[in-house]
Amino acid sequence: MERFKPDARGYYGAYGGAFIPEMLLPNVAELQANYLSIINTESFREAFHKLLRDYVGRPTPLFYSDNLSKRYHTQVLLKREDLCHTGAHKINNTIGQLLIAKHLNKQRIIAETGAGQHGVATATACALMGMECTVFMGSVDMQRQAHNVERMRMLGAQVIPAESGSKTLKDATNEAIREWIRHPKDTHYVIGSVVGPHPYPDMVALFQSVISEEIGKQVQEQFGKAHPDVVIACVGGGSNAIGAFYHFIDNEHTRLIAVEAGGMGLESGKTAASIALGRKGIIHGSKTYLMQTDDGQIVEPHSISAGLDYPGIGPAHAYLRDTNKIEVVSITDEAALKAGLMLTRTDGIIPALESAHTIAYLEHLQAGPDDVVVVNLSGRGDKDLITYQNYFNHEQ
Amino acid sequence: MSNRLDLLFEDRSAFRLSIFFTAGFPQLEDTAALIEALQHSGADLLEIGFPFSDPLADGPVIQSSSQQALVNGMSLAVLFEQLEEIRDRIHIPLVLMGYLNPVLQFGVTAFIEQCVACGIDGVILPDLPADVYVAEYKAAFDAAGLAFIPLITPQTSPERIRFLDEQCSGFIYMVAGHGTTGGAISLQEEGAYFQRVKEMGLRLPKVAGFGVKSSSDIAFVQQYAEGVIVGSAFVQHIAGGCSDESIRSFIGGLKQVN
């Protein structure tokens, strides 16, 4: 079967493409021309596989949660991306992109980060591979994910605050793109999600697709089933979700559920539910759904979780939604916080606030007692302790 | 009717000064007065920036003017209203510059119609790649007599420059240095790049910009190009207010031969 991929110009149906200023064309064209041939070489595959196994710790377990299964009257499995080195799925992608950057003889790496997980994963891979690393992060996010800022610095990365807009992920991405424009030759931009101009959405999806490859095998081993019945993942830009969905996209028997950040509610004006509320437009070089005004200005999003606090969505998800291959739902800040605490107490796993959105959705899921429901637990929650604490202290 | 940009650059021996400013900055209603004052002060053409929330190719000065303009209430609809009533008093070419998303939401066809109604001569959309322009919009731009002005940088290959020269119109915007607008560049380092482009003998005139600040910068550019664009330096100059007098002295300073 053909793999899920965009056309030669980077379009998934009407979405995607590469809407970049001429200044970025040489960099982007170089990547477009080379990413697939690099990824398909034996030496790349071997190096990537080895690092994922011995450094990242893959395959990550697929954990059958007795407690959640009883609670929700179905079979709940947690795909433990939180157990990846550095604590989230993000490192699958940074290892892949760093190997590509090495291949293209780049000396310097830049990245944007929201929750800091992609920044930490990039700084980690740079430390390992001896590359110079600069990470852009919204100053609001630097406060709410302070722990990750310190990790990046300890790893030797320079962290530069983005002070424009809402001072979150969108603004950090703007600054990273501007930095790339200023350094067109020696620098590779490691985008952290399936967003940005072609070939990023496809390249990042390929690196994250290891998640669903493993889920497929593990479900077969543990249940003797060819595929899970349901896969649930949160969507910021959409990288952990596309990774968890990838091998099941053309499988009619698997329901794929994307959980957006509802923030304070879809009607509140303070939300990051970009598929629910977005309209077609251009953000960060890609045609997709984004939250915008009638006049085409990008709306500042809101989510308690920095990694989901983004006004757009990867073009692949826009396409999958239009073709009804995925279901899109949303979960509020408050429901995510409560679900995060619940999982901590029932299973002894503190989830990232991003991932807590997927746990919160279990309450709404209609599934049979024999259904195999895989929840992609994209990251661990150490980075979110302050936010959790503030909320629960306030509640008491 | 001929495009005013084509008429302006018919005489390739003359050197042209273009000024960029952000519509709706510092005040929403400044647009018309600024255009008139700039024409009287001797600017040869104008680039009117319509603001976008996330201007990727712009440095801090134009980012913050765009942000202020949005707060002031500027939009494409408002801008076209302001321009409509002023065109018969203005004879110099006017170019609109901004990002693709506001144009898409306005509707490309409606945008072109409004440009024609307001006497706009050309458009610069940095995040609309020329390839997409050629495939999807060129026929409509050409039919309306509206120029689509391409950007090039020191990294742009000669083949790409030829392609842009053939497919686009108005002039070629030679971006000086690697960068976003208002960057601290040393123009002198761009001599080899400017010279290389000059020697290509292009069909379109070349106008250099990004980081041009002074009359000595301009004198340097004059060796290689048919025009120069001053943007961030002007926007910064008018940030506190834009009296006719201060605009005259700014343009006078740029035109000073040293």
Ligand SMILES: Cc1ncc(COP(=O)(O)O)c(C=O)c1O
């Ligand atoms: C743990 C975790 N999950 C999810 C996300 C959201 O990103 P994506 O939608 O690309 O998976 C992030 C982003 O920072 C994250 O750290």
